Every structure is written in structure tokens, then in C-alpha cells.
Amino acid sequence: xxxxxxxxxxxxxxxxxxxxxxxxxxxxxxxxxxxxxxxxxxxxxxxxxxxxxxxxxxxxxxxxxxxxxxxxxxxxxxxxxxxxxxxxxxxxxxxxxxxxxxxxxxxxxxxxxxxxxxxxxxxxxxxxxxxxxxxxxxxxxxxxxxxxxxxxxxxxxxx
Amino acid sequence: xxxxxxxxxxxxxxxxxxxxxxxxxxxxxxxxxxxxxxxxxxxxxxxxxxxxxxxxxxxxxxxxxxxxxxxxxxxxxxxxxxxxxxxxxxxxxxxxxxxxxxxxxxxxxxxxxxxxxxxxxxxxxxxxxxxxxxxxxxxxxxxxxxxxxxxxxxxxxxxxxxxxxxxxxxxxxxxxxxxxxxxxxxxxxxxxxxxxxxxxxxxxxxxxxxxxxxxxxxxxxxxxxxxxxxxxxxxxxxxxxxxxxxxxxxxxxxxxxxxxxxxxxxxxxxxxxxxxxxxxxxxxxxxxxxxxxxxxxxxxxxxxxxxxxxxxxxxxxxxxxxxxxxxxxxxxxxxxxxxxxxxxxxxxxxxxxxxxxxxxxxxxxxxxxxxxxxxxxxxxxxxxxxxxxxx
Numbered sequence: 001x002x003x004x005x006x007x008x009x010x011x012x013x014x015x016x017x018x019x020x021x022x023x024x025x026x027x028x029x030x031x032x033x034x035x036x037x038x039x040x041x042x043x044x045x046x047x048x049x050x051x052x053x054x055x056x057x058x059x060x061x062x063x064x065x066x067x068x069x070x071x072x073x074x075x076x077x078x079x080x081x082x083x084x085x086x087x088x089x090x091x092x093x094x095x096x097x098x099x100x101x102x103x104x105x106x107x108x109x110x111x112x113x114x115x116x117x118x119x120x121x122x123x124x125x126x127x128x129x130x131x132x133x134x135x136x137x138x139x140x141x142x143x144x145x146x147x148x149x150x151x152x153x154x155x156x157x158x159x
Numbered sequence: 160x161x162x163x164x165x166x167x168x169x170x171x172x173x174x175x176x177x178x179x180x181x182x183x184x185x186x187x188x189x190x191x192x193x194x195x196x197x198x199x200x201x202x203x204x205x206x207x208x209x210x211x212x213x214x215x216x217x218x219x220x221x222x223x224x225x226x227x228x229x230x231x232x233x234x235x236x237x238x239x240x241x242x243x244x245x246x247x248x249x250x251x252x253x254x255x256x257x258x259x260x261x262x263x264x265x266x267x268x269x270x271x272x273x274x275x276x277x278x279x280x281x282x283x284x285x286x287x288x289x290x291x292x293x294x295x296x297x298x299x300x301x302x303x304x305x306x307x308x309x310x311x312x313x314x315x316x317x318x319x320x321x322x323x324x325x326x327x328x329x330x331x332x333x334x335x336x337x338x339x340x341x342x343x344x345x346x347x348x349x350x351x352x353x354x355x356x357x358x359x360x361x362x363x364x365x366x367x368x369x370x371x372x373x374x375x376x377x378x379x380x381x382x383x384x385x386x387x388x389x390x391x392x393x394x395x396x397x398x399x400x401x402x403x404x405x406x407x408x409x410x411x412x413x414x415x416x417x418x419x420x421x422x423x424x425x426x427x428x429x430x431x432x433x434x435x436x437x438x439x440x441x442x443x444x445x446x447x448x449x450x451x452x453x454x455x456x457x458x459x460x461x462x463x464x465x466x467x468x469x470x471x472x473x474x475x476x477x478x479x480x481x482x483x484x485x486x487x488x489x490x491x492x493x494x495x496x497x498x499x500x501x502x503x504x505x506x507x508x509x510x511x512x513x514x515x516x517x518x519x520x521x522x523x524x525x526x527x528x529x530x531x532x533x534x535x536x537x538x539x540x541x542x543x544x545x546x547x548x549x550x
């Protein structure tokens with residue numbers, strides 16, 4: 001992956017000025033390349049990684065395994081696209097193994113998610129079965145630990 | 160009547176001749192202060208990769224708590240032989256020509272003691288790592304520093320060597336990529352130094368601990384040049400490229416006669432390197448490129464950031480091409496290296512190491528390590544700019 005993308009994946013707030021210094025290129029070039037990535041749809045957006053457990057927010061997240069029958073023409077894509085349309089669905093992946101699609105779904109409470117699964121998801125043509133797991137705690141998200149561990153202190157000056 | 164000698168008088172005279180480490184003094188000052196941003200650290204800010212740490216835990220669980228062979232675990236020596244062959248083009252027999260030591264620090268001591276007779280001169284370039292001169296003195300040798308300068312980007316030249324060589328010269332000690340300057344040798348430099356050593360029939364002890372951290376071109380080991388193998392002790396280890404400083408594991412590769420000689424000292428002083436560290440080192444050699452690549456690219460970005468920041472604040476600095484140090488010149492401030500470092504620390508709480516800690520030819524320079532997080536470097540350069548503007 002391009003170094004510029006790696007820097008932004010690590011810290012999307014890194015300024016163009018700093019990135020220019022890190023990559024030994026001009027600020028204008030950084031801005032142009034970011035704009036090009038955005039235009040090409042390679043950069044799809046910028047979000048903060050929030051530790052929602054600390055906010056004590058109402059709401060639940062469920063991880064749902066879904067078994068589906070692929071369609072003759074569209075394979076898994078058509079059904080995955082259809083499920084993606086629901087705003088409750090945060091993420092959806094096609095995976096290998098005992099089931100086919102892995103969903104991350106949010107709702108205000110258990111009932112709301114249960115309703116989504118039984119009334120909306122399970123009733124879609126081609127959905128053969130679901131298994132719902134409610135998330136209890138987030139330890140690591142997108143490579144970021146949700147609780148900072150105390151790091152081992154290094155010497156402040158060493159040869 | 161009490162005519163017994165005082166304790167200091169009873170110390171070994173060669174030890175008394177060794178001055179206290181300049182870094183040590185500075186360390187005491189820094190340690191007494193809070194909220195210091197340190198560019199004074201000579202070790203990676205990364206933790207060792209998890210699979211390496213995990214392998215040492217697994218080894219401990221299996222009961223790896225014993226001695227190993229004096230030379231070190233054979234499977235580790237075999238892995239090292241393959242690694243230095245593939246990466247540096249060096250050929251050493253794992254059974255007889257590789258010795259695992261407690262870091263390159265120990266390996267360096269072994270190498271010097273193995274070849275140095277009282278009064279032998281050992282040359283080394285300066286500025287250099289803090290232990291070179293003292294280790295030669297401990298071995299009753301005569302340290303002969305060969306100054307390098309910013310005009311040559313701190314690369315050692317044959318002309319400088321010719322000025323200092325004498326009939327008593329036994330060996331040259333070399334460290335490129337270099338701590339503290341970040342300098343690296345070009346292939347032409349290495350060839351020139353090799354020719355010098357061959358013509359004067361001198362030994363070479365080459366500390367290539369920063370070999371993997373070479374940014375402009377792949378590091379070329381001088382040990383791989385024709386005619387060098389039979390006169391060279393090649394030193395390397397895991398501390399820098401794998402961020403394994405605390406594991407204390409390094410190694411020496413040399414023809415058997417030299418390895419046997421180092422072995423005599425090692426077996427009676429150290430016995431062997433810690434087995435857990437050797438197991439960790441073995442794991443480190445399984446996928447070395449992957450471990451090193453991400454850290455190396457982070458160092459490179461920080462180096463660029465730091466050097467561009469120096470430029471903006473009007474601090475001149477030659478472009479370091481290896482290790483993780485920059486060595487900016489501070490003579491235009493009118494301060495000595497020590498004054499600069501102390502005032503920067505006291506006034507802005509940024510720690511860097513005065514160049515003089517690495518020898519008199521480091522005067523006029525400070526060592527800034529970029530083996531620290533980019534966030535810390537950003538704060539450090541802001542403070543340095545403020546400091547310089549005030550001077």
C-alpha cells in the first residue's frame with residue numbers, strides 16, 4: 001500500500017504539511033493525491049474511532065451469522081447488497097466457513113435487534129438461517145486498543 | 160598508624176584512565192525532570208514484535224530454563240548463518256564460526272580482548288558509540304580515534320586512516336550505519352577501507368548492528384568484500400532492527416581461530432547467552448523482512464519529518480542514511496554541544512545528547528534520535544524551534 005494511505009489509515013487527521021515532511025514531497029502533491037484517492041473512491045471516508053463503552057450509551061450491537069442460498073445470476077452479491085440497504089446494518093462481509101455473511105447490526109435495545117432479525121432479515125428470500133451474538137465489550141477496534149495498557153517505561157536517555 | 164592505600168588507589172589503573180560516560184551525567188539530569196520529550200534514546204520505541212515475545216513465553220512454558228552450548232543454540236547459529244548469507248552475502252560455518260553473545264556489547268568486548276595485546280593500537284572512527292575507547296583500554300590496548308567530519312558526512316576515509324596508522328596498529332573498529340551520526344558508507348568507501356586494511360595487514364572488527372536500517376540503498380557489509388573474510392570479526396544482533404534491546408542477544412562471526420579465541424573468554428565470563436533470548440532470536444529470524452519493514456518505514460518517515468523540520472528552523476544537518484539518528488550542527492548558536500543540550504533540556508524540556516558524549520569530534524553537534532513516536536517528535540521540533548528563535 002502507498003505510504004500516504006498508510007499514514008492516513010493510521011491517523012486520518014495528519015495534516016498535509018506533516019505528511020509532506022514525512023514523505024519528502026510538496027504539500028500540494030499531498031493534497032492532490034488525497035483528492036485523487038477520494039475521487040477514485042479508494043478513500044471512502046474519515047471516521048473517529050470512539051470507545052462507546054465509556055460513553056455508557058444506550059444501544060446494542062449484534063454480530064449475526066447468516067446462511068444464504070446464492071442466487072443463480074447474482075451469487076452472494078445481490079442478497080448482500082439487499083441486506084446492506086438496512087440502516088441498522090453497520091458492516092457486512094462475505095466469509096468462508098459454516099455460514100456465508102457476517103453482519104454487524106446496531107439497535108437501541110435487544111428487542112429492536114431481535115425484531116430486525118426475525119421480521120426483516122430472516123424473511124428475505126434466500127436467507128436460510130441466522131445466529132445472533134450480542135456484543136458485550138470491545139477490546140480492540142480497527143487495530144486500536146480500547147483501553148490503554150500501561151507501557152513499560154524506557155530509559156529517557158541511552159547510548 | 161594507618162598506611163593502607165585508599166580505595167580509589169587500589170582500582171586497576173587502566174580502569175582509572177577511563178573517564179565517566181558523558182551520557183551517564185546527562186541521564187542523571189534528565190531523570191530528575193518530568194514531562195521531558197526525549198530525542199536521546201538509543202533504542203527503538205517499538206516493542207519487540209508479538210510473535211517473538213510469544214515464542215519466548217512458549218519456550219519458558221516448555222522449560223527452556225537451562226544453559227545452552229557456550230557458542231549458543233546450534234539451531235540459532237544455523238539460522239544466523241543463513242540470514243547473514245542471504246542478507247549480507249557472508250559465509251560462516253554455524254558449528255565453528257558463529258558465537259552468540261549477550262548483545263553486540265559483549266561480542267565487541269570479546270573481539271577486542273581476543274586480539275589485543277598490551278600496547279596494541281586499535282583505531283576507530285569518531286564520533287562513535289560510547290564503549291569503543293573504554294573497551295580497548297580495558298584490554299590494555301591504546302585507543303586511536305580517527306576523527307570524521309561533517310564535510311565527508313561522517314564517513315571514514317582512507318586518507319584519515321593513513322594519518323593515524325602506525326607499526327603498532329593491530330585492528331580497525333568500524334560501525335556503519337553509525338551511531339551517533341546516522342552516516343553510512345558508500346560501496347566505494349567500503350572498498351577503500353578494505354584496501355587499506357589489506358595493504359597494512361590489519362584486522363577489522365565491524366559492528367553492523369544497524370545494517371538493516373539503511374534507507375537509501377541496501378547495506379553492503381565490508382566483511383563481504385574480497386580479501387576481508389580472513390581478517391574480519393563481523394558483529395551483529397537483534398536489538399535494533401527487531402527492537403529486542405532488552406533481550407540482550409547479539410553475535411560474532413569470524414574464522415574459527417578468532418571465534419575459538421573469543422570463545423575462551425565468553426565461556427569463562429558469560430558461559431552462554433540467556434536461553435530465552437536465544438529462543439526469541441530464533442523466532443525473529445523466521446520472518447525477518449516482515450518484522451523489519453514496518454518499523455523501517457516508520458523510521459524513514461520520522462527521519463524525513465525531523466530533517467525537514469530542522470531545515471525550517473534553520474538548523475543545518477547532513478542527511479543521515481542509516482540507523483535512527485540525526486546529527487544536526489549547532490555551532491551557529493554560539494553554544495557548545497553540552498551547553499546547547501543542557502539549555503534545551505532546562506528551557507524546553509527536550510532531551511538530546513551532546514555530540515561530545517561520542518568523542519571530542521562530536522563538538523558542535525547534538526544527537527537526535529528519531530526512534531521515538533512521531534507525536535513526540537512533533538512536540539520536540541516545535542520546542543526546538545522556539546528555543547532557537549530565542550537564542
